[in-house]
Amino acid sequence: MPIRQKLEDAAILLPDEVDLLTKVFAATSVQGETDADREKRASRIIANYQLGIRDETELAELSRRPLGR
Template sequence: MPIRRKAVDAGIFDPEELALLGRVFAQMKTRNQSADSQSRMASRIIANYMAGVVDESELITLSRLPLGR
């Protein structure tokens, strides 16, 4: 699962955090989504989580938006 690979690359998360990230990813992914698109989405989820967004529904909403630069 791309979210777990990205999460491991980003740093150390405890099992509860990985479960949250995995749930958010599972709710956001689509059937025919490319691996590249899934990877970008996983990066957005992790970036938002690391920025302090810990509410699951808020994490989903914000992770649908492109990352601000």
């Protein structure tokens, strides 16, 4: 699962943080999504979490949007 690897690479997180991010990742999956799409979605979830967003619903909503540059 892409998000587990990314979480291991991102930083030290507590188990409940990993559980939250994994839950958001699972809840936002889209049928027919490519590996690249999953990687991008996992990156968006982690990036938003690192920006301080801790609400599960908000993380899920933001994961559907491209990262701002």
